[in-house]
Amino acid sequence: MPDLGLDVLFKGKNFARLLGGLGIALRISVIAILVSVVLGTVLGVLRQRENLILKAFMRLYLEVIRIMPQLVLLFLVYFGTTRSFGWDLSGETASVIVFSLWGTAEMSDLVRGALSSIPGHQYESAAALGLKKTQVYLYVVLPQAVRRLIPLSINLITRMIKTTSLVLMIGVVEILKVAQQIIEANRMNSPNAAFGVYLTVFVLYFLVCWPISVLAGKLEKRWG
Amino acid sequence: MGVRPVPGIVLEISHLHKAYGQNTVIEDLSLTVREGEVIVIVGPSGCGKSTLLRCINALESNQGGEVRLHGEPVLKGSKNLPEIRQKIGMVFQNYELFPHMTVLDNIMLAPVKAQGRKKSEVREEALALLKRVGLETKANSFPRQLSGGQKQRTAIVRALCMHPDILLFDEVTAALDPEMVREVLEVILDLANQGKTMLVVTHEMQFARAIADWVVFLDDGRICEEGTPEEFFDHPKTERAKKFLNTFTFERKARQPKTI
Ligand SMILES: Nc1ncnc2c1ncn2[C@@H]1O[C@H](COP(=O)(O)OP(=O)(O)OP(=O)(O)O)[C@@H](O)[C@H]1O
Numbered sequence: 001m002p003d004l005g006l007d008v009l010f011k012g013k014n015f016a017r018l019l020g021g022l023g024i025a026l027r028i029s030v031i032a033i034l035v036s037v038v039l040g041t042v043l044g045v046l047r048q049r050e051n052l053i054l055k056a057f058m059r060l061y062l063e064v065i066r067i068m069p070q071l072v073l074l075f076l077v078y079f080g081t082t083r084s085f086g087w088d089l090s091g092e093t094a095s096v097i098v099f100s101l102w103g104t105a106e107m108s109d110l111v112r113g114a115l116s117s118i119p120g121h122q123y124e125s126a127a128a129l130g131l132k133k134t135q136v137y138l139y140v141v142l143p144q145a146v147r148r149l150i151p152l153s154i155n156l157i158t159r160m161i162k163t164t165s166l167v168l169m170i171g172v173v174e175i176l177k178v179a180q181q182i183i184e185a186n187r188m189n190s191p192n193a194a195f196g197v198y199l200t201v202f203v204l205y206f207l208v209c210w211p212i213s214v215l216a217g218k219l220e221k222r223w224g
Numbered sequence: 225m226g227v228r229p230v231p232g233i234v235l236e237i238s239h240l241h242k243a244y245g246q247n248t249v250i251e252d253l254s255l256t257v258r259e260g261e262v263i264v265i266v267g268p269s270g271c272g273k274s275t276l277l278r279c280i281n282a283l284e285s286n287q288g289g290e291v292r293l294h295g296e297p298v299l300k301g302s303k304n305l306p307e308i309r310q311k312i313g314m315v316f317q318n319y320e321l322f323p324h325m326t327v328l329d330n331i332m333l334a335p336v337k338a339q340g341r342k343k344s345e346v347r348e349e350a351l352a353l354l355k356r357v358g359l360e361t362k363a364n365s366f367p368r369q370l371s372g373g374q375k376q377r378t379a380i381v382r383a384l385c386m387h388p389d390i391l392l393f394d395e396v397t398a399a400l401d402p403e404m405v406r407e408v409l410e411v412i413l414d415l416a417n418q419g420k421t422m423l424v425v426t427h428e429m430q431f432a433r434a435i436a437d438w439v440v441f442l443d444d445g446r447i448c449e450e451g452t453p454e455e456f457f458d459h460p461k462t463e464r465a466k467k468f469l470n471t472f473t474f475e476r477k478a479r480q481p482k483t484i
């Protein structure tokens with residue numbers, strides 16, 4: 001059997017350290033996802049309104065987030081704010097901010113898309129029955145929008161989790177950084193460690209994202 | 225509120241004016257619907273029939289005139305509009321059922337949430353009405369599992385379950401396959417026989433003739449002619465009405481004897 005370099009995982013606390021790194025990646029993701037879902041939904045609903053100032057602001061915000069690679073945003077928030085404003089953000093805080101900004105932008109897009117995909121007739125036939133505006137939203141529009149939204153937002157969530165691997169670039173010791181450290185420390189005695197360790201990272205990411213995708217698939221099927 | 229309802233009058237449209245931008249669609253239209261009356265509105269495509277119905281329950285705003293239901297003005301943006309709309313049942317050409325709800329939930333939603341009636345009571349009534357239109361086995365189906373005719377009968381029951389003072393039907397068979405038209409028209413005929421007050425827009429002239437107490441012929445957003453079905457269909461007075469009615473009859477020249 002070829003040497004996959006898996007042995008380093010069982011040295012000392014290496015595996016636990018990897019899990020710890022995964023924990024940090026997940027903590028950043030979960031906070032950012034929660035913020036994004038809440039703020040993104042609010043902004044998405046607000047974008048339905050015909051408010052010029054809000055429209056202009058959202059446009060600018062979305063374009064900036066879309067054009068900028070996430071890595072540039074991370075550098076901008078982490079290093080940029082220290083330089084320009086003298087803020088001393090921790091890498092993790094900077095990461096949460098960037099991922100929340102990104103997630104909120106994308107989420108608001110998804111929410112707006114889901115809402116505008118509900119045909120005007122649905123609003124009208126509900127209103128014609130004598131339902132109040134809030135009831136029209138609560139019972140007719142939102143349940144349909146949510147059904148369309150869930151598969152899309154789960155896709156966004158898994159993308160956010162995966163993209164957190166970038167935060168090692170601003171010194172956050174998340175799973176990929178831990179992996180690098182382990183490989184580095186064992187370069188002499190276990191030269192094949194890179195494969196085994198990265199394989200483990202792959203499996204761990206997979207174990208996190210796969211159930212989410214399965215759930216999305218199930219929901220899509222049930223409501224399709 | 226100091227509004228004294230005129231006895232017998234359910235709906236009163238007076239001097240209604242509706243325009244989309246520069247394009248006038250309804251012009252100075254007045255019409256009164258009395259208790260138990262079935263008024264059929266016919267007219268060429270684009271003459272404003274749908275717009276008129278949509279103005280009645282203020283799905284469209286108007287640019288002049290007013291609509292009163294039992295003396296109360298129906299106004300877009302007014303606070304009691306949802307309450308007034310509960311008394312105006314509307315059935316659309318494309319059913320417009322709520323796709324995420326079962327047939328039963330579609331019907332029960334507004335009576336329970338808008339009128340605040342008891343679930344058990346509404347369910348009982350909904351099931352009885354479904355049975356009446358031959359859909360008792362479909363209560364727990366979703367709209368996508370129904371045929372067009374079944375969807376439209378569901379939509380009619382959904383409107384009926386609110387106990388409206390008046391029912392508005394906008395070409396409710398226009399989207400149906402021919403073999404399903406009859407099942408829907410029979411439901412409406414049955415409602416007429418029960419004495420329901422209704423305004424029916426239709427392109428089915430035979431049906432119009434059978435169901436109408438009064439026919440209104442709309443052309444270019446105005447009432448061009450009105451009368452009993454016999455008067456209107458057998459002895460139309462205006463050229464426009466004659467021309468319109470002619471579009472429904474077909475004639476063929478006498479066959480030439482075939483030479484072999
Ligand atoms: N939302 C709208 N914006 C602009 N014009 C409209 C709108 N809705 C309808 N119209 C115009 O108003 C006129 C009347 O339309 P309406 O739908 O009331 O006709 P109709 O009599 O119901 O026709 P049909 O028999 O084809 O259903 C048409 O000329 C149409 O182009």
Ligand SMILES: [Mg+2]
Pocket residue numbers: 273274275394395
């Ligand atoms: Mg129409």
